[in-house]
């Protein structure tokens with residue numbers, strides 16, 4: 001039977017029957033794939049404890065001749081990212097990103113930019129190099145761009161006035177239209193979210209700036225709250241469902257000991 005070998009991030013692990021696991025993995029070359037790991041549930045020896053969420057594995061699978069999932073033959077640990085799983089809050093962020101990828105991506109659709117983004121973000125989370133709340137904003141903005149769901153933050157979606165020419169510092173956001181709605185064009189529905197001009201510019205920078213430099217951006221606590229509320233409303237709205245992991249993240253974030261974001265330095 002034909003086999004294939006590829007590096008892959010483990011996104012999801014579901015028990016199948018008494019012995020097996022079905023794994024959802026994300027690869028650079030072939031996007032999201034599902035494989036079955038036989039006897040992985042009971043036998044500790046079979047995959048020697050490497051099938052942990054968010055790890056990068058080098059997997060070898062056998063493709064069945066007829067129907068059925070590819071069967072995992074070997075899995076070697078490439079990047080354990082163990083520090084993520086030791087921290088409840090970091091686990092919640094990684095779970096949210098993994099669920100966004102697993103929910104949105106089609107099977108076997110190459111999404112190499114998204115793969116590289118996810119790996120970069122998981123590495124940042126693992127090494128405690130950046131504020132995880134900031135990483136979460138970066139991931140969501142760039143995920144939306146790759147998914148073709150990028151919010152229009154450049155001008156009012158009704159009167160087309162550009163961001164820098166808007167009379168008021170704070171704009172609304174029209175979720176169904178996916179764009180800013182200026183003060184003059186009013187708010188006429190319940191799906192309105194408010195954003196200040198400074199936060200909008202910072203979000204634009206997170207989406208477009210050099211990935212190695214955007215992590216240095218500092219949000220005020222008010223800006224962080226605004227950006228967080230906006231993205232965590234916008235993403236589920238356009239995904240068509242509220243990710244379960246986002247509910248968990250929302251529950252545990254306030255009770256974890258999170259240092260307050262530093263005072264804004266601008267971009």
Ligand SMILES: [Zn+2]
Pocket residue numbers: 156157158159160161181182183184185
């Ligand atoms: Zn307007």
